Amino acid sequence: MGSCSSHAASIPDWDDIRRETGFSQASLVRLHHRFRALDCNKKGYLCRMDLQQIGALAVNPLGDRIIDSFFPDGSHSVDFRGFVRILAHFRPVEDEGTGIRDPKEPEPLNSRMNKLRFAFQLYDLDRDGKISRHEMLQVLRLMVGAQVTEEQLESIADRTVQEADEDGDGAVSFLEFAKTLEKMNVEQKMSIRILK
Amino acid sequence: MLRTALPLLGLPLAETEAAGEPTKEPGAPGEPPPGLALFRWQWHEVEAPYLVALWILVASLAKIVFHLSRKVTSLVPESCLLILLGLVLGGIVLAVAKKAEYQLEPGTFFLFLLPPIVLDSGYFMPSRLFFDNLGAILTYAVVGTLWNAFTTGAALWGLQQVGLVAPRVQAGLLDFLLFGSLISAVDPVAVLAVFEEVHVNETLFIIVFGESLLNDAVTVVLYKVCNSFVEMGSANVQATDYLKGIASLFVVSLGGAAVGLVFAFLLALTTRFTKRVRIIEPLLVFLLAYAAYLTAEMASLSAIIAVTMCGLGCKKYVEANISHKSRTAVKYTMKTLASCAETVIFMLLGISAVDSSKWAWDSGLVLGTLIFILFFRALGVVLQTWVLNQFRLVPLDKIDQVVMSYGGLRGAVAFALVILLDRTKVPAKDYFVATTIVVVFFTVIIQGLTIKPLVKWLKVKRSEHHKPTLNQELHEHTFDHILAAVEDVVGHHGYHYWRDRWEQFDKKYLSQLLMRRSAYRIRDQIWDVYYRLNIRDAISFVDQGGHVLSSTGLTLPSMPSRNSVAETSVTNLLRESGSGACLDLQVIDTVRSGRDREDAVMHHLLCGGLYKPRRRYKASCSRHFISEDAQERQDKEVFQQNMKRRLESFKSTKHNICFTKNKPRLRKPGHKKDGVANTETTNGKPPRDLGFQDTAAVIVTLESEEEEEESDSSETEKEDDEGIIFVARATSEVLQEGKVSGNLEVCPSPRVIPPSPTCAEKQLPWKSGQGDLAVYVSSETTKIVPVDMQTGWNQSISSLESLASPPCTQAPTMTHLPPRPLAAEEPQAPLALPSDPLLSFAFPPSLAKAGRSRSESSADIPQQQELQPLMGQKDHTHLSPRAANPRWCIQFNKGGQL
Secondary structure, rough: HHHHHHHHHHHHHHHHHHHHHOOOOOHHHHHHHHHHHOOOOOOOOOOOHHHHHOOOOOOOOHHHHHHHHHOOOOOEEEEEHHHHHHHHHOOOOOHHHHHHHHHHHHHOOOHHHHHHHHHHHHHOOOOOOOEEEEHHHHHHHHHHHOOOHHHHHHHHHHHHHHHOOOOOOEEEEEHHHHOOOOOOHHHOOOOOHHHO | OOOHHHHHHHHHHHHHHHHHHHHHHOOOOOOOOOOOOOOOOOHHHHHHHHHHHHHHHHHHHHHHHHHHHHHHHHHOOOOHHHHHHHHHHHHHHHHHHHOOOOOOHHHHHHHHHHHHHHHHHHOOOOHHHHHHHHHHHHHHHHHHHHHHHHHHHHHHHHHHHHHOOOOOOOOOOHHHHHHHHHHHOOOOOHHHHHHHHHHHHHHHHHHHHHHHHHHHHHHHHHHHHHHHHHHHHHHHOHHHHHHHHHHHHHHHHHHHHHHHHHHHHHHHHHOOOOOHHHHHHHHHHHHHHHHHHHHHHHHOOOHHHHHHHHHHHHHHHHHHHOOOOHHHHHHHHHHHHHHHHHHHHHHHHHHHHHHHHHHOOOOOHHHHHHHHHHHHHHHHHHHHHHHHOOOOOOOOOOOOOOOHHHOOOHHHHHHHHHHHHOOOOOOHHHHHHHHHHHHHHHHHHHHHHHHHHHHHHOOOOOOOOOOOOOOHHHHHHHHHHHHHHHHHHHHHOHHHHHHHHHHHHHHHHHHHHHOOOOHHHHHHHHHHHHHHHHHHHHHHHHHOOOOOOOOOOOOOOOOOOOOOOOOHHHHHHHHHHHOOOOHHHHHOOOOOOOOHHHHHHHHHHHHHOOOOOHHHHHHHOOOHHHHHHHHHHHHHHHHHHHHHHHHHHHHOOOOOOOOOOOOHHHHHHHHHHHHHHHHHHOOOOHHHHHHHHHHHHHHHHHHHHHOOOOOOOHOOHHOOOOOOEEEEEOOOOOHHOOOHHHHHHOOHHHHHHHHHHHHHHHHHHHHHHHHHHHHHHHOEEEEEEEEEEEEHHHHHHHEEEEHHOOOHHHHHHHOOOOOHHHHHHHHHHHOOOOOOOOOOOOOOOOHHHHHHHHHHHOOOOOOOHHHHHHHHHHHHHHHHOOOOOOOOEEEEEEOOOO
16 A cells, blocks of 8 residues: 555646546556556656557557557647546446436546547547548558458448448548447447456 | 168158069078068168157157247247157157157267257357357356355255255265266256347356356266266275366366367368368368267267367358358258257157156255255356456346346256266166256246246346447447557556457468468458448349349449438338338448438339239230239229220310221321421420430330220230330429430430331230230339430320320320329230320220220231330330439339240
8 A cells, every 4th residue: 555655646636637537546556557667768758659669559450540549639748647538438337436427527538428439539530520431441441451452441431431421421420420339338348347 | 772762761762662672672681582572661671760850850840830829939938848748749658658768868969969059059159259258157167067066966965964855865975966066067958948039138148158068068077077986986086086086177178179179170271172162061060060079079078168169169260261152051051950959859858757767756855956056056156246247347237147047057968967877876866867857847947938037027138139230340340459459558468458469360370271362351350241231232132123234323222322312201111111121231221312212112112002914924824824813803993994094085185086097007106106296395305316215105105005905995814915014103293394315315326216116016916016025125023214214205195195196195194193003003004094184185985996906906917026126125225214313204014925
């Protein structure tokens, strides 16, 4: 416990972060540990390089995009708070928590919508609130093996967009995106157990 | 040859063979041949296979009978019914043969009946779900089964010590542990049979079912260990034996899994090279899986685990390698075999229970066992779940636990194991058998019966079946990648990390090795879903009656055009009708495309409502086979309608030209029409093109008219049969706006038209010519005709009117009708329904008479028929639908003759 408290003391805005992210103390401490481990030069923040050095991310088709999501608005560094805020999306949803939380704050970061929004932003590169066919194609290109030809990819992209597109603008808005997944247990699929 | 087939085909053939080829009789060589027997009964030769076939047949028939009443099967699980049936049959057998026969033999069960079921469940196991929950499954399978076995055994022993079990049950602690080990295992067959009908949510199902599959290893080990201990005698058991027992648990389970995976690898590898011999692909799957089972059995490893792993492991590669048809074959054969085996198992279970010589009753033991297995199962589940929930992302709630406890069904495995006991070593075997039977029956029947209401009552989350959509598939993959990445970032190597690593490995090495190159790309799941969706679309499209090859580019139902209007009532209509195959694609459900819908609706309306052209029947069979009543009613209706219209139109028409002339006459009118049409076009469009088209259209109508006339004249069906062209018009306004340009586009060659008039004339002899024509026009019954065509048609009609040829005018009028009314009208008699005010023509009463006379004369000109093909083709080109045009006319042909 002693080490915990010392950690806690060393983290700025400890309480704010906890409130915002809903992480347990142990999780936060562990994440802070990790944060400092990733932070090579002890600069107190992470830059892209720090995350890119994680070996497995290099082979993750969406790795770069996920790294980018840690650096919103084109910034080049992320402090612990921002780091944790992103990870908070993947905190499991607990049933009891929602009832208490809702009145006070708009929505916890790990709500279904926020989870979906996180995923959506990975697609929506230009941040216009829509996944265009082009963006869909880019994602598909990342995700689908080289065996599938470009033409096939394009037809898949077309079809995927058409499938989700309801208002006929040739792009998938966030609402449409959420709707295509309404049958999926997103809360479960976008959560990591250890991030309590 | 015949001889080899005999055992399969059963008795009847045996008779024929005996009668037909008596010389082949396997008469003993030493004896003198008994002479030529006309009839020989050789039951013993076919007895075994014949009985097998017979039993399977009985079981299958019983299944059919059960499912005759949906009410029964919705309340009572099939397994219960089968057991009850078995009881009845066993009773009958017992009464007839005076001894119990046809029981469930452990050998048969383990070697033949069990493998197909396990293979089926392993092969079709949702692997993702399985591995997602592997931790829980393994816990329940290993810890849970051990717990159940020991607690049940010990509790029973305690019960005996207390004196609640009659002293005649001679069993020590080891015997009870042995019994506990065989009775504790949840049975895959029973679980599958019951849970498949209950439809609980996937997680719950996979946990219970996975447990029932994997606990086989534990059961087998426990059973063997206890059995050997019992045989050794408890005094001789050393401490090392216990250690060996524990070690053998790993050997048996992991060994079984290893055997399964090796065979899965072999199977995948083999199917990679079957390109030239597709026909044996399904066989390979079964053979190698069965080989895995037998190998594991031979090495006394867990055969169930072996086959499960084999199915689980090979599926991905095998499915990619084998052809589409083989896949279907594998699927169906596997399902058939499994269902067959399951049926037989339950039935034989029932039959076996009747044999009272095998079992001895002790109420204390039976009741105690029942209570203990229920109690300890529940207790075990609760304890394990509590531990598991500390680690699970989605905790199993209380309701899940209730269902899991209650779903612990025992079945044929336990029964077969208890039968295998050696009575000399286990003196209480008979009691154990009786108890096992009661337990099995109780769990399968009572629990099986009540679990459905229980699930309903507890409001257990049911599985929701939905078809995959591309978006879901894609996003699911995205989520996986995201989670793997986040785990990396967090620095925790969890499940997602390892799965990601496995997939990388699989992609890099395994798939390269085990999949044929051409199949490699199917492997990609996103592509796979896309592919399947497309196939479904295509099928539904064809089902709808679409022409895939139609000149207009094909619009898939799932690829709706964007210019569609908001959802209309049309959609609902389609849904209700249920015929809109495209709509059952969930994906598309939400996407509307007005035009597609409209098309589909039109199709359906026409298909359902249009009178059936007689012609069609004629082509396929002789007229005598037509169902007369429908036809007659149809004829009558049409006739009446026509007459009414004609009368009306007649009143209003000015032209009273008598049309009585035969073909020669008609030709002239036709030519005239052309000219007239050009001049007369009301809209003032470029007369040339219009005229051409019109003429073509007119020709067609002419024929139909003639037919009508015939029908009118009560010439009846014969004449009616001639090719009829039916033009339906969706919107009446179309007429007004004659779109010449559209017409031009539609019909590639206007020159075609000029000849048409002559063709039409030829057609006049309806009987002979028209049939051909219709055929050429289109073999399909319905077609969508662009509005432009219609306008042309109308114009032609008007021109015809001017010519004052009544029959022509009639046909055009038809076009004006909206599709619905059209449906009501008869295609056979292309009766003109002059609904359109524009077109008014006089129908001379004399025509009808003329029609009759024509019909007689019509038959005589054969040359004309030959010409008609040309006509037809022209028409066809005209009729080809233009996608661009929003409004449509529907043309209805009797495409009979082809």
